[in-house]
Amino acid sequence: MALYHKYRPQKFTDIVGQEHIVQTIQNQISSGRTAHAYLFFGPRGVGKTTLARILAKSLNCPNRQTIESDPCDNCDTCREIANARSIDVIEIDAASHTQVDNVRENIIENSQFKPTKSKYKIFIIDEVHMLSNASFNALLKTLEEPPSHVMFILATTDPQKLPATIISRCQRFSFLRIPTNLMKTQIEKIADSENFKIDRAVIDRIIAKSEGCDRDALGLLEQLFSLGEKHITSELSQIFLPPSFDNDALTLISSLAEFNIEKSLQTINGLTENSANFIEFIDALIGILRDLLHTKIDNQYENGANVSETRSIAAKLTLHQIVTLSDIFSRRRLEIKTSPIPSLPLELGAVEWCTRDETNITTPTPAPNTSPVREKKKGADINITSTETKIPNEEIPKTIKDEIETEELPVTPETTIEIGTIWPNFLKAVEMKNPALIFILKMATVNSCTDQILNISVPYEFHCAKLAEKTTKHNLEQILSEISGHKIKFVISVNQSTPETNNELSSLAADFGGTVIA
Numbered sequence: 001m002a003l004y005h006k007y008r009p010q011k012f013t014d015i016v017g018q019e020h021i022v023q024t025i026q027n028q029i030s031s032g033r034t035a036h037a038y039l040f041f042g043p044r045g046v047g048k049t050t051l052a053r054i055l056a057k058s059l060n061c062p063n064r065q066t067i068e069s070d071p072c073d074n075c076d077t078c079r080e081i082a083n084a085r086s087i088d089v090i091e092i093d094a095a096s097h098t099q100v101d102n103v104r105e106n107i108i109e110n111s112q113f114k115p116t117k118s119k120y121k122i123f124i125i126d127e128v129h130m131l132s133n134a135s136f137n138a139l140l141k142t143l144e145e146p147p148s149h150v151m152f153i154l155a156t157t158d159p160q161k162l163p164a165t166i167i168s169r170c171q172r173f174s175f176l177r178i179p180t181n182l183m184k185t186q187i188e189k190i191a192d193s194e195n196f197k198i199d200r201a202v203i204d205r206i207i208a209k210s211e212g213c214d215r216d217a218l219g220l221l222e223q224l225f226s227l228g229e230k231h232i233t234s235e236l237s238q239i240f241l242p243p244s245f246d247n248d249a250l251t252l253i254s255s256l257a258e259f260n261i262e263k264s265l266q267t268i269n270g271l272t273e274n275s276a277n278f279i280e281f282i283d284a285l286i287g288i289l290r291d292l293l294h295t296k297i298d299n300q301y302e303n304g305a306n307v308s309e310t311r312s313i314a315a316k317l318t319l320h321q322i323v324t325l326s327d328i329f330s331r332r333r334l335e336i337k338t339s340p341i342p343s344l345p346l347e348l349g350a351v352e353w354c355t356r357d358e359t360n361i362t363t364p365t366p367a368p369n370t371s372p373v374r375e376k377k378k379g380a381d382i383n384i385t386s387t388e389t390k391i392p393n394e395e396i397p398k399t400i401k402d403e404i405e406t407e408e409l410p411v412t413p414e415t416t417i418e419i420g421t422i423w424p425n426f427l428k429a430v431e432m433k434n435p436a437l438i439f440i441l442k443m444a445t446v447n448s449c450t451d452q453i454l455n456i457s458v459p460y461e462f463h464c465a466k467l468a469e470k471t472t473k474h475n476l477e478q479i480l481s482e483i484s485g486h487k488i489k490f491v492i493s494v495n496q497s498t499p500e501t502n503n504e505l506s507s508l509a510a511d512f513g514g515t516v517i518a
Contacts, residue, residue: 003225004218007190009050010082011070012058016186016214017178018047024173025051026069029058035171037143037152039128041159042175045215048155049091052124055153056089057081060118077118088115091124100134108142111150121150128154129161136163143169177212186214187221196225198232205234205241208287245276245284250309252350253288256325257316261354268346278342282333289326296322328353419449422484429479437476440466445495451486457495464494 009015012022021040028034038055040048054071057078058064061071071078080086092106107123115121125131131139143152143166154170156162178186184203191198202224210217223240224232248271255263271281288310294301295314314322328349335345423446431438440463447455458464467473473490481487 002219003190003222004215007218009047009054010057010073012054013070015047015051015054017182018051018175021051021173021175025055029055029069030067032066034059034151036146036150037170038154039159039162039167039170039172040153040155040175041157041172043177043211043213044157045210045213046175046178047214048175049124049126052153052155053081053084053089056086056120056122056124056151059120059122059151060086060088060115086118088118088120089122089124091126094125094127094130098130098132098135100132100138103131103135103138108138111142111147114147114149119149122153123150124153124155126155127157128166129156129158133163136166140165140169178214178217179212180207183207183210183212183214183217187217190218190221194225196230196232198224199234199237201234201244202232202237202241205237205244208244209241245271245281246288246306248276248281249285249288250306250313252285253292253325254313254316256350256353257313257321259354261351264350264354265347268343268350272343278336278346279333282329282336282346285329286326286333289322289329292317292322293319293326324356325353416448416450419446419454422449422480425483426480429483430476433479434472434475437467437472449488451484452488453491454480454488455491455493457493459495461494464492467492 012026015022025034038052040052042048057071057073058069060077060081061073061075062077063072063075064070073079073082077086081089084091090106090110097103097106107125111121111123113121142150146152152170154162154166159167159172184207187198187203187206198221206217206220206224209220220240224237227236227239229236248267252264252267255267271278288306291301291306291310292314295310296317296319317325329346332345332349336342339345427438427441430441440458443463444456444458447457449455458467467476467490473492477488477490480490
């Protein structure tokens, strides 16, 4: 018998990781206030169908006491339901019964007849989102007002595909992935029961590979047991479980944290020589970056077997740097499948990060003083705004002018923004909305940036003219303001060190998003 069948929970108390749902349903059973329709949704292999069967057993068990919720699990009714042989508990796989005729015959017509042996006739419809629209429409009326002896339990991994009319007629319960600590305890318990010893590293790998799915974890565990060895080591586990890339990923991230491009590329080259699967490696890399993110926010956060290494690396990086690294390698992951060299996107990501110079931004020259200037006259104060109210010297009587002492108030400087943190996201946004401009902007040089003005220069006059067009400039400023959180204006100039090309030809090239090659 398969492990996930042998160790399948048979009572509410056996359910792992769904205590919030179990307690609610137990209270409903004990008080006699169960619903006529339930919707169980969540990831695969976390107990949706299992809990549906236990609920069916509890409601139909003749030996269950009124104030209790767990079924006796010994009577004929409990055994028949547990083995999917009960004629009053009908389990339907919606993936193979999608048509409306199947719904009418197997559910709607069948629900009109009273149960043969039990108190309730219960329909458990697995992967219910696979039903056709016609099937949902046919089921709707019965689901809304079923006979008193009928209960529906719908289970799905994709509740978004269900019509709102179906969802609104059910009590909804969201199933969660099994937490790491609970899955670890369960695996160790099953290994002890089966007289196997399993290394901690192997358990961690099973948990990571199963992604919170209890059924997948037991399936992997059963494969390892089939090796015939009573002690499952990391070396043995590699037959069924791909080697963990966590150590290599930690090494690479540590090199990136030090901006050590040579060591970073050496790590990637080592993976290439070992014919590593770069999709799996970069997934491990992103997973550790996620752990770094949580560790940076919560010092008590622990996940996996590399807690001390994760905390050590997190101390070297800022929160913003972790976010940027995650963004870089998430983008590079999409390029691996189409790259002629699988390791190239990863190498480019490492180079992109290590050659970043976020601090090399020219400090802008403070803007001309436009703040009010306070001029003091003996016995009185006069406020004059220097850019708006200008009184020529000759208009001021000499006798008064000689008595005026000018005192300038300090000017509040503009806030310098690290454009290196904003510019990549700005370019991506522009590329989505106006791809023709991205070629010009990628050639631009950022001279300075404050919370009011972004000063850039471009190589050619026709580039400057293109960006300075009223509509174009307005759209770019709007995008930049949304990303930065400040209302920033563009100041565009031409880099005088770049030789000018034929204007007519250059303008034509710019219109098509290109440049002139001399």
